[in-house]
Amino acid sequence: MAEGIQLKNISGNNLEQCLKCSICTAYCPVSAVEPKYPGPKHSGPDQERYRLKDSKFFDEALKMCLNCKRCEVACPSGVRIADIIQASRITYSTHRPIPRDIMLANTDFVGTMANMVAPIVNATLGLKPVKAVLHGVMGIDKHRTFPAYSSQKFETWYKRMAAKKQDSYSKHVSYFHGCYVNYNFPQLGKDLVKIMNAVGYGVHLLEKEKCCGVALIANGLSGQARRQGKVNIRSIRKAAEQNRIVLTTSSTCTFTMRDEYEHLLDIKTDDVRENITLATRFLYRLIEKGDIKLAFRKDFKMRTAYHSACHMEKMGWIIYSTELLKMIPGLELIMLDSQCCGIAGTYGFKKENYQRSQEIGSRLFKQIKELNPDCVSTDCETCKWQIEMSTGYEVKNPISILADALDVEETIKLNQ
Amino acid sequence: MRYDTIIIGGGLSGLTAGITLAKAGQKVCIVSAGQSSLHFHSGSFDLLGYDADGEVVTHPLQAIADLKAEHPYSKIGISNIEHLASQAKTLLSEAGISVMGNYEQNHYRVTPLGTLKPAWLTTEGYAMIDGPERLPWKKVELLNIQGFMDFPTQFIAENLRMMGVECQIKTFTTDKLSTARQSPTEMRATNIAKVLANKDALSKVSERINAISGDPDALLLPAVLGFSNAESLDEMKQWIKKPVQYIATLPPSVSGVRTTILLKRLFAQAGGTLLVGDSATTGQFSGNHLVSITTDHLPDEKLYADHFILASGSFMSHGIRSNYAGVYEPVFKLDVDAAKKRDDWSVTNAFETQPYMEFGVHTDKDFHATKDGKNIENLYAIGSVLSGHNSIKHADGTGVSLLTALYVAKKITGKG
Numbered sequence: 001m002a003e004g005i006q007l008k009n010i011s012g013n014n015l016e017q018c019l020k021c022s023i024c025t026a027y028c029p030v031s032a033v034e035p036k037y038p039g040p041k042h043s044g045p046d047q048e049r050y051r052l053k054d055s056k057f058f059d060e061a062l063k064m065c066l067n068c069k070r071c072e073v074a075c076p077s078g079v080r081i082a083d084i085i086q087a088s089r090i091t092y093s094t095h096r097p098i099p100r101d102i103m104l105a106n107t108d109f110v111g112t113m114a115n116m117v118a119p120i121v122n123a124t125l126g127l128k129p130v131k132a133v134l135h136g137v138m139g140i141d142k143h144r145t146f147p148a149y150s151s152q153k154f155e156t157w158y159k160r161m162a163a164k165k166q167d168s169y170s171k172h173v174s175y176f177h178g179c180y181v182n183y184n185f186p187q188l189g190k191d192l193v194k195i196m197n198a199v200g201y202g203v204h205l206l207e208k209e210k211c212c213g214v215a216l217i218a219n220g221l222s223g224q225a226r227r228q229g230k231v232n233i234r235s236i237r238k239a240a241e242q243n244r245i246v247l248t249t250s251s252t253c254t255f256t257m258r259d260e261y262e263h264l265l266d267i268k269t270d271d272v273r274e275n276i277t278l279a280t281r282f283l284y285r286l287i288e289k290g291d292i293k294l295a296f297r298k299d300f301k302m303r304t305a306y307h308s309a310c311h312m313e314k315m316g317w318i319i320y321s322t323e324l325l326k327m328i329p330g331l332e333l334i335m336l337d338s339q340c341c342g343i344a345g346t347y348g349f350k351k352e353n354y355q356r357s358q359e360i361g362s363r364l365f366k367q368i369k370e371l372n373p374d375c376v377s378t379d380c381e382t383c384k385w386q387i388e389m390s391t392g393y394e395v396k397n398p399i400s401i402l403a404d405a406l407d408v409e410e411t412i413k414l415n416q
Numbered sequence: 417m418r419y420d421t422i423i424i425g426g427g428l429s430g431l432t433a434g435i436t437l438a439k440a441g442q443k444v445c446i447v448s449a450g451q452s453s454l455h456f457h458s459g460s461f462d463l464l465g466y467d468a469d470g471e472v473v474t475h476p477l478q479a480i481a482d483l484k485a486e487h488p489y490s491k492i493g494i495s496n497i498e499h500l501a502s503q504a505k506t507l508l509s510e511a512g513i514s515v516m517g518n519y520e521q522n523h524y525r526v527t528p529l530g531t532l533k534p535a536w537l538t539t540e541g542y543a544m545i546d547g548p549e550r551l552p553w554k555k556v557e558l559l560n561i562q563g564f565m566d567f568p569t570q571f572i573a574e575n576l577r578m579m580g581v582e583c584q585i586k587t588f589t590t591d592k593l594s595t596a597r598q599s600p601t602e603m604r605a606t607n608i609a610k611v612l613a614n615k616d617a618l619s620k621v622s623e624r625i626n627a628i629s630g631d632p633d634a635l636l637l638p639a640v641l642g643f644s645n646a647e648s649l650d651e652m653k654q655w656i657k658k659p660v661q662y663i664a665t666l667p668p669s670v671s672g673v674r675t676t677i678l679l680k681r682l683f684a685q686a687g688g689t690l691l692v693g694d695s696a697t698t699g700q701f702s703g704n705h706l707v708s709i710t711t712d713h714l715p716d717e718k719l720y721a722d723h724f725i726l727a728s729g730s731f732m733s734h735g736i737r738s739n740y741a742g743v744y745e746p747v748f749k750l751d752v753d754a755a756k757k758r759d760d761w762s763v764t765n766a767f768e769t770q771p772y773m774e775f776g777v778h779t780d781k782d783f784h785a786t787k788d789g790k791n792i793e794n795l796y797a798i799g800s801v802l803s804g805h806n807s808i809k810h811a812d813g814t815g816v817s818l819l820t821a822l823y824v825a826k827k828i829t830g831k832g
Contacts, residue, residue: 019732036598038601046601073450076733316712
């Protein structure tokens with residue numbers, strides 16, 4: 001019975017496990033550059049005690065938290081510090097999102113509009129007067145380069161070019177492509193279809209896919225995030241009924257659906273959580289079990305530096321992407337020091353955050369320039385924007401590198 | 417996933433073993449749950465500071481010979497200690513951690529409260545003293561940054577005065593440091609180290625110090641420099657006209673963070689794999705052989721290895737736990753040396769030797785752990801998780817971590 005009492009004594013997000021050791025503050029990328037931010041320990045477990053007494057102790061400075069989760073990775077006591085901070089923003093913040101935040105957060109709506117007129121949008125977003133208006137009126141920093149919008153959505157390409165033949169495979173997976181693949185960079189989605197088809201898997205879209213909602217949560221629109229999350233989980237459940245694992249190519253979408261839905265949005269996911277997985281993890285595990293084999297081009301050569309995206313580190317899955325890359329014979333893999341690049345989704349796009357965002361990433365950018373690799377690799381699309389803009393080096397998802405290096409015909413033969 | 421050796425714990429002991437094995441050509445994986453107690457590091461390493469009667473040890477090797485049979489040093493054997501101790505110093509210096517001192521004779525370090533404690537190795541540049549009656553200074557100036565609370569100057573000054581040193585306290589600041597002070601909770605040694613990693617900011621500090629310092633034998637400064645390397649410690653010494661010595665601050669410890677970062681980097685360079693923010697949950701045994709382990713983030717993965725090392729730390733790092741029923745080792749439920757009756761765990765006077773401090777995993781003379789009374793032939797325990805030593809009473813913590821790690825690594829590679 002005595003043990004029973006101890007087991008029941010569990011606080012929300014492990015709040016009571018905090019020893020006040022302050023190790024988290026040493027690894028917070030925001031504290032390091034922004035003295036107005038009260039830091040993870042104070043914003044999280046310390047102030048939470050006060051907030052539980054009275055909501056007036058809520059401090060709007062908490063919006064400076066990147067939700068990168070590096071405090072949680074560093075915590076020796078398993079306190080979910082960033083969850084405490086984000087949950088308190090959802091519960092107590094009275095700050096209403098401004099139009100800029102709503103625009104940045106609605107990545108799929110804005111993406112749909114932008115795709116229709118992509119050449120115009122891409123050209124105008126790069127123009128100085130337009131940037132000045134965005135900066136002055138909207139509060140989107142003028143130094144920021146917008147990711148280019150594609151003129152054809154991934155979904156459109158898929159329906160026209162790929163959908164038909166997917167049923168001809170004997171094994172099947174679903175694909176949560178996310179906003180970035182759909183509106184900005186369909187090539188990553190095409191790369192995944194290429195690999196999966198080569199190893200004998202048909203790739204299917206979900207019945208209904210909405211933006212995972214990570215940007216909505218960050219911008220104070222948790223209600224909309226919850227509605228979209230429920231749509232996604234319903235579709236993922238349907239895929240599970242057809243025995244289809246749902247693959248992703250974005251570490252942040254994956255992390256949001258697997259962990260943030262339950263921790264921050266109260267969406268029940270435990271029955272399907274294990275059905276959502278990063279494509280690199282899925283592939284690695286099939287290879288290790290001996291279920292599939294990959295053959296690589298003999299002429300492939302690349303020296304790439306791997307950047308550990310924050311949410312990838314939090315999930316603990318970096319090992320899958322890097323082990324997979326190590327299988328490519330012509331590839332030299334260098335591990336960059338694990339640190340935040342500073343963009344944190346829509347955070348770095350905002351005028352008030354731009355300078356802080358660049359300062360946070362400065363050590364990473366310096367290391368990349370010193371190493372001078374052929375390209376950088378990472379599993380996160382917003383890290384890609386930030387690193388490409390700040391260093392000039394091309395950034396590739398491990399799936400794209402794998403697709404590049406793959407000897408498709410040989411791989412198909414090996415897996416027949 | 418298969419490795420030659422898997423180490424549970426990424427603190428001083430785990431990293432030391434990991435580096436040694438990876439450099440010997442092994443494929444090594446370290447599973448590390450949060451940051452380690454190195455973040456409370458004093459800036460010095462201990463071998464043996466006090467004997468069984470609580471008397472200060474001058475010659476550690478002689479005193480080690482008198483330790484009881486259960487002490488980890490007794491298991492290593494006095495004939496091996498010398499060699500391992502010099503090997504430890506070499507490994508630290510290879511990682512970029514320069515230390516002063518030797519195993520033949522202890523010196524004294526200055527604590528953050530200004531008392532003296534015996535030590536084996538002290539970080540280059542930190543105050544290092546021959547003995548309480550042999551202080552190197554008659555007159556010092558104790559300089560602190562305005563608003564930095566983790567350097568209690570009054571205590572330090574009072575203690576130094578009691579030892580006959582004339583001590584004057586001065587404070588200073590610069591624009592950058594006053595900016596950092598806006599968030600009082602974040603005005604910690606590690607954050608100051610990040611601010612002063614910038615050369616400009618550091619040179620402003622040295623200008624201020626040169627402007628306010630008088631003519632003492634030494635300027636004593638808080639050890640707030642060098643987050644990820646020791647460059648700024650040396651630069652500051654060159655720029656300041658008077659001799660400078662650093663004194664450790666209250667945690668989080670900059671020297672500890674630096675030691676962690678440098679050891680991790682060396683481990684990565686040697687080809688080791690580090691799983692951060694992940695914890696081992698259970699092991700799969702076959703008779704008296706550990707076959708594989710499972711971790712929190714990779715629940716459906718088995719991590720196989722020929723050898724396993726448990727370096728999970730003591731109570732604070734959760735390598736050893738207790739509940740109302742008893743003291744236990746949480747991952748494998750290994751046998752522990754601990755008092756059965758709860759009343760015998762502690763004594764009333766907090767300053768007395770506390771029995772629980774010697775509790776830990778039971779091992780044989782080669783540091784094999786045991787489970788249900790049986791030796792596990794390929795599972796070793798090293799560092800603070802071991803029973804039979806007391807890092808407070810004996811000042812033997814870091815020495816046990818380093819030496820048991822090196823000893824077990826040698827056993828595994830067959831060179832011991």
